[in-house]
Amino acid sequence: MMVPDLAEGRRPYRATQPAAAEVNAKLSVQNLDAWYGATHVVKKVSMAIPARQITAVIGPSGCGKSTFVRCLNRMHECIPGARMDGRVLLDGVDIYAGDIDPVLVRRRVGMVFQKPNPFPMMSIRDNVLAGLTLTGVRPRGGEADALVERALRGAALWDEVKDSLGKRGVSLSGGQQQRLCIARALAVEPEVLLMDEPCSALDPIATTRIEDLMHSLRETYTIVIVTHNMQQAARVSQKTAFFYTGDLIEFSDTDTIFTSPRNKRTEDYITGKFG
Amino acid sequence: MAGLDPGQAKPPSRALERAFAGLCLAAALLPLLLLFVLLADVVYDGLSRLDWAFLTSYPSRRPERAGVLAGLVGSFYLVGLTALIALPLGVGAAVYLEEYGGRGRLAQIIEVNISNLAGVPSIIYGLLGLELFARTLAMGRSLLAGALMMALLVMPIVILSTREALRTVPLGMREAGLALGATRWQVTRRIVLPMSLPGILTGAILAIARAIGEAAPLIVLGALTYVDFLPDGLRSAFTVLPIQIFNWIGRPQAGFKLNAAAGIVLLLLMLLLFNGLAIYLRNYFQRRTR
Amino acid sequence: MGGETTGRGRLDVADMRRRVGAHARERVIELLLTACGVVSIVTTVAILGVLVFETASFFAEVSLAEFLLDTRWTPLFVDKHFGIWPLVAGTVLTSAIAIGVALPFGLLAAIYLSEFATPRARSLLKPALEVLAGVPTIVYGYFALVVLTPLLQRFIPDLAGFNALSPGIIMGIMIMPMICSLSEDAIFAVPESMREGAYALGAGKLQTVFRVVLPTAFSGIAASVILAISRAVGETMIVAIAAGQQPNLTANPRESVETMTTYMVQIGLGDTPTGTIEYKTLFVVGASLFVMTFAINLLSQRLSRRFREGR
Numbered sequence: 068m069m070v071p072d073l074a075e076g077r078r079p080y081r082a083t084q085p086a087a088a089e090v091n092a093k094l095s096v097q098n099l100d101a102w103y104g105a106t107h108v109v110k111k112v113s114m115a116i117p118a119r120q121i122t123a124v125i126g127p128s129g130c131g132k133s134t135f136v137r138c139l140n141r142m143h144e145c146i147p148g149a150r151m152d153g154r155v156l157l158d159g160v161d162i163y164a165g166d167i168d169p170v171l172v173r174r175r176v177g178m179v180f181q182k183p184n185p186f187p188m189m190s191i192r193d194n195v196l197a198g199l200t201l202t203g204v205r206p207r208g209g210e211a212d213a214l215v216e217r218a219l220r221g222a223a224l225w226d227e228v229k230d231s232l233g234k235r236g237v238s239l240s241g242g243q244q245q246r247l248c249i250a251r252a253l254a255v256e257p258e259v260l261l262m263d264e265p266c267s268a269l270d271p272i273a274t275t276r277i278e279d280l281m282h283s284l285r286e287t288y289t290i291v292i293v294t295h296n297m298q299q300a301a302r303v304s305q306k307t308a309f310f311y312t313g314d315l316i317e318f319s320d321t322d323t324i325f326t327s328p329r330n331k332r333t334e335d336y337i338t339g340k341f342g
Numbered sequence: 343m344a345g346l347d348p349g350q351a352k353p354p355s356r357a358l359e360r361a362f363a364g365l366c367l368a369a370a371l372l373p374l375l376l377l378f379v380l381l382a383d384v385v386y387d388g389l390s391r392l393d394w395a396f397l398t399s400y401p402s403r404r405p406e407r408a409g410v411l412a413g414l415v416g417s418f419y420l421v422g423l424t425a426l427i428a429l430p431l432g433v434g435a436a437v438y439l440e441e442y443g444g445r446g447r448l449a450q451i452i453e454v455n456i457s458n459l460a461g462v463p464s465i466i467y468g469l470l471g472l473e474l475f476a477r478t479l480a481m482g483r484s485l486l487a488g489a490l491m492m493a494l495l496v497m498p499i500v501i502l503s504t505r506e507a508l509r510t511v512p513l514g515m516r517e518a519g520l521a522l523g524a525t526r527w528q529v530t531r532r533i534v535l536p537m538s539l540p541g542i543l544t545g546a547i548l549a550i551a552r553a554i555g556e557a558a559p560l561i562v563l564g565a566l567t568y569v570d571f572l573p574d575g576l577r578s579a580f581t582v583l584p585i586q587i588f589n590w591i592g593r594p595q596a597g598f599k600l601n602a603a604a605g606i607v608l609l610l611l612m613l614l615l616f617n618g619l620a621i622y623l624r625n626y627f628q629r630r631t632r
Numbered sequence: 633m634g635g636e637t638t639g640r641g642r643l644d645v646a647d648m649r650r651r652v653g654a655h656a657r658e659r660v661i662e663l664l665l666t667a668c669g670v671v672s673i674v675t676t677v678a679i680l681g682v683l684v685f686e687t688a689s690f691f692a693e694v695s696l697a698e699f700l701l702d703t704r705w706t707p708l709f710v711d712k713h714f715g716i717w718p719l720v721a722g723t724v725l726t727s728a729i730a731i732g733v734a735l736p737f738g739l740l741a742a743i744y745l746s747e748f749a750t751p752r753a754r755s756l757l758k759p760a761l762e763v764l765a766g767v768p769t770i771v772y773g774y775f776a777l778v779v780l781t782p783l784l785q786r787f788i789p790d791l792a793g794f795n796a797l798s799p800g801i802i803m804g805i806m807i808m809p810m811i812c813s814l815s816e817d818a819i820f821a822v823p824e825s826m827r828e829g830a831y832a833l834g835a836g837k838l839q840t841v842f843r844v845v846l847p848t849a850f851s852g853i854a855a856s857v858i859l860a861i862s863r864a865v866g867e868t869m870i871v872a873i874a875a876g877q878q879p880n881l882t883a884n885p886r887e888s889v890e891t892m893t894t895y896m897v898q899i900g901l902g903d904t905p906t907g908t909i910e911y912k913t914l915f916v917v918g919a920s921l922f923v924m925t926f927a928i929n930l931l932s933q934r935l936s937r938r939f940r941e942g943r
Contacts, residue, residue: 463866
């Protein structure tokens with residue numbers, strides 16, 4: 068469970084001049100490889116993730132899409148035996164450079180997981196504030212109240228829980244729990260939000276609410292969503308990346324991918340020939 | 343499965359099967375019954391001797407004037423000190439192995455060590471205590487030397503039970519904390535440890551309870567058998583309840599056997615107290631986290 | 633809003649760089665936790681060191697040949713003999729009696745729990761059996777000497793006041809839960825499909841248990857028994873109280889014997905000055921005990937690994 072200093076990832080910091088094509092890129096991924104032990108799960112992936120848009124990552128299970136997004140906030144390395152190589156630039160800064168603290172990267176690149184995971188021993192309010200209290204920051208009463216309200220409003224949960232902030236986070240429904248987790252991520256004020264199949268454990272109504280929420284979040288945040296649901300990708304995203312066995316097969320505007328994919332495998336996948 | 347060739351298989355006999363099930367049940371119940379009878383016997387003998395004077399007297403050459411005060415107080419001191427040393431070390435080691443060690447080489451070596459140490463007879467720890475703490479580190483046959491030795495003795499159990507408690511915290515909780523920008527230690531201290539606290543405490547108390555009944559390593563260490571004073575510090579000589587009982591069992595007079603029975607009742611009460619405490623704590627936390 | 637996250641403009645380089653203080657703090661904590669783990673290595677090294685050092689100094693005075701070939705153990709007498717076998721014999725005899733009791737009871741109880749018991753009976757019996765293993769050994773010693781030996785003497789008139797039989801039986805009861813719970817794990821691990829296969833061939837419950845379940849779980853059960861042997865060999869207080877203190881090269885359970893552990897207690901009780909040969913015998917006996925239990929544990933680990941892999 069150690070956070071290893073990845074020998075491969077340790078390079079002296081140097082400012083990188085953004086290439087012309089990446090001027091608008093919030094995250095620029097360059098030649099990213101990732102392994103679990105001896106298994107090569109992400110292979111030489113390069114892509115530029117645009118700011119304040121929703122980028123969907125689709126592909127059959129086991130294609131490396133989850134691992135790929137976990138590399139974007141250095142969560143991949145938290146798993147024993149995990150390893151990566153390549154560069155990920157956040158606003159032009161390589162987050163894998165030797166003097167970069169992964170902990171601080173994660174405060175700028177938030178994450179929401181597949182299964183809602185509010186902290187069971189905390190109230191709704193404490194869950195929202197967890198990002199601060201965990202790191203030893205104790206916001207004063209008024210500020211904390213304002214932050215809790217802002218984050219919960221941001222996650223479209225405020226109206227449902229404003230009278231029961233002291234209740235346990237785990238007492239909420241699955242969909243509410245997931246929005247609580249989004250609120251918890253927003254309270255840290257990240258710039259990028261990674262969502263790893265955030266609706267796969269939810270019912271259709273809760274899923275719709277999360278998708279609506281994503282539309283409004285897009286104005287402020289850069290969002291990357293992993294999904295196994297192609298309709299969801301088509302509904303919410305502006306850009307779509309198709310992964311297959313660790314390779315990035317195709318990456319372009321969502322409209323293009325779903326109407327005129329260039330690659331045969333992309334077409335087969337979105338038309339349901341496999342998956 | 344050649345023996346199951348249907349041609350030669352006898353038709354299964356229900357009666358035989360019943361009889362065998364009964365035999366198996368008897369095998370499980372008989373030792374329990376025996377223990378129950380033995381315990382009833384010792385409690386019956388012991389209660390007749392158990393009074394206030396017995397609790398507050400030092401040992402004596404005359405059985406009816408002897409008491410367990412030194413052993414009782416010594417046991418409490420020793421167990422308390424042992425807990426103070428073993429808990430932080432054991433929990434720390436468990437946290438290292440579960441939360442930090444990963445698949446590292448050092449973690450593997452430590453794991454092999456712990457499982458081997460758990461199989462070392464307790465009396466061997468007495469040799470370690472005698473040579474290392476009492477002699478080389480010049481602590482003598484003191485309370486401190488005894489507690490350090492007992493701490494090493496129970497540490498593998500503390501580590502084992504703590505690791506089990508830590509494993510009950512879902513991985514998702516750690517990931518959620520890390521993804522919020524908390525460090526490994528912040529996640530451990532503010533999420534993982536609070537969530538696993540009931541399990542850690544229960545396991546730790548049971549591990550410490552084991553130390554209450556131990557006599558062999560303390561005898562080898564050289565804890566005294568005849569003590570007519572209370573420990574007045576870490577460097578003080580001491581005795582414990584099991585050694586006092588052992589001493590009485592070894593005397594020929596019947597009166598001392600009665601004293602031993604009374605001592606055993608006290609020892610069992612102490613164990614009951616600790617086990618009860620562990621169960622109470624577990625229920626208390628379960629109620630609170632529900 | 634805490635100061636850490638307010639007033640942030642666009643990302644600048646310094647923002648994600650390691651902060652020296654916070655980073656150092658994390659490293660210190662990790663080092664402290666590592667040190668806690670390293671204590672176990674230090675303990676092992678210290679135990680080995682102590683045993684090797686004192687044993688070496690013992691063999692500087694007594695030859696290995698005498699230790700292994702002499703049949704008498706009398707280090708506390710004027711006429712000193714240092715043959716380890718009487719102590720080994722005492723240990724082996726009491727342990728064998730203990731296993732003789734614990735194996736049938738433990739194994740049958742395990743079969744009951746895994747094959748016959750209702751869930752309710754299981755949930756009552758399992759913790760009750762654990763109580764057996766939790767009673768302090770000093771209490772069992774009292775039972776052996778004060779209750780069981782006089783009782784047995786009524787049936788076996790020539791049973792000595794201190795003997796191998798009574799503590800052996802009591803020790804068997806103490807380690808029976810260990811065999812029971814580990815064997816039950818092994819039996820439980822036999823896939824249900826194998827049982828169903830046997831039933832499908834028309835086998836009854838007994839045939840299934842004896843011809844399919846037990847053979848399949850054999851190495852797991854053997855591992856549990858061997859671990860129990862190690863426990864019996866290292867057990868101290870029961871034998872120290874009830875088996876006596878006479879090194880006796882015998883296989884007669886009615887006689888008084890001294891085990892390796894009892895000898896160590898005997899020396900521990902006396903005020904043996906350090907550096908004397910008596911003091912060193914404490915460690916050479918301890919080292920022999922350590923080697924025996926370690927070898928037995930290793931064998932048990934082997935077997936249980938084979939069981940897990942062969943499943």
